[in-house]
Amino acid sequence: MVFAENERAEAELAGWLARARQGDRHAFARLVRAHQSRVRLQLRRLARGDVALADDLAQETFVQAWLHLNEFRGDARLATWLHRIALTRFLQHARRPRLPIEWCEPDAEAGPSHDPRAAEGLARDVERALQSLSEIQRLAVVHCFHLDLSHAEAAQVLGLPLGTLKSHLDRAKQRLRGLLDAWNPESAT
Numbered sequence: 251m252v253f254a255e256n257e258r259a260e261a262e263l264a265g266w267l268a269r270a271r272q273g274d275r276h277a278f279a280r281l282v283r284a285h286q287s288r289v290r291l292q293l294r295r296l297a298r299g300d301v302a303l304a305d306d307l308a309q310e311t312f313v314q315a316w317l318h319l320n321e322f323r324g325d326a327r328l329a330t331w332l333h334r335i336a337l338t339r340f341l342q343h344a345r346r347p348r349l350p351i352e353w354c355e356p357d358a359e360a361g362p363s364h365d366p367r368a369a370e371g372l373a374r375d376v377e378r379a380l381q382s383l384s385e386i387q388r389l390a391v392v393h394c395f396h397l398d399l400s401h402a403e404a405a406q407v408l409g410l411p412l413g414t415l416k417s418h419l420d421r422a423k424q425r426l427r428g429l430l431d432a433w434n435p436e437s438a439t
Contacts, residue, residue: 379429387422
């Protein structure tokens with residue numbers, strides 16, 4: 251049942267893509283609605299919680315996708331192509347010296363928790379641990395764990411060979427494990 255629904259959804263997306271390539275703006279709008287949540291999630295993680303920046307970059311991503319839709323070869327899923335455009339937009343933004351990227355403190359009201367202080371402490375420690383990673387390791391973690399892309403998809407988005415991505419991901423996990431291994435909610439108070 252789920253498989254049939256996924257096939258139907260993929261066929262529907264393929265139809266919208268074909269119509270969008272012919273200039274149908276309504277079909278492209280449907281593609282945007284189908285993919286915008288994941289693209290915005292990716293950019294929010296990359297922008298370290300700066301929602302306004304992430305939304306601006308998401309808009310730029312879809313404008314670029316519309317302008318270059320006929321260049322999409324179909325070698326990968328449309329979602330993977332969009333994630334690559336989003337990453338490129340983010341990296342272009344990050345290279346602007348007048349707009350430094352800073353880690354945002356976790357929002358205390360961001361999510362429910364049994365013990366808000368412990369959740370805040372964990373979120374803060376995880377963000378600090380992520381800061382200690384190299385940029386490529388952080389990107390690998392964001393794309394594989396936060397966006398739930400397969401290793402192959404993340405490698406394609408990041409423009410890395412699959413083995414290289416896996417190496418960066420393994421090193422990141424080892425570093426994070428070492429930094430967070432002793433985490434204890436009682437010590438966060």
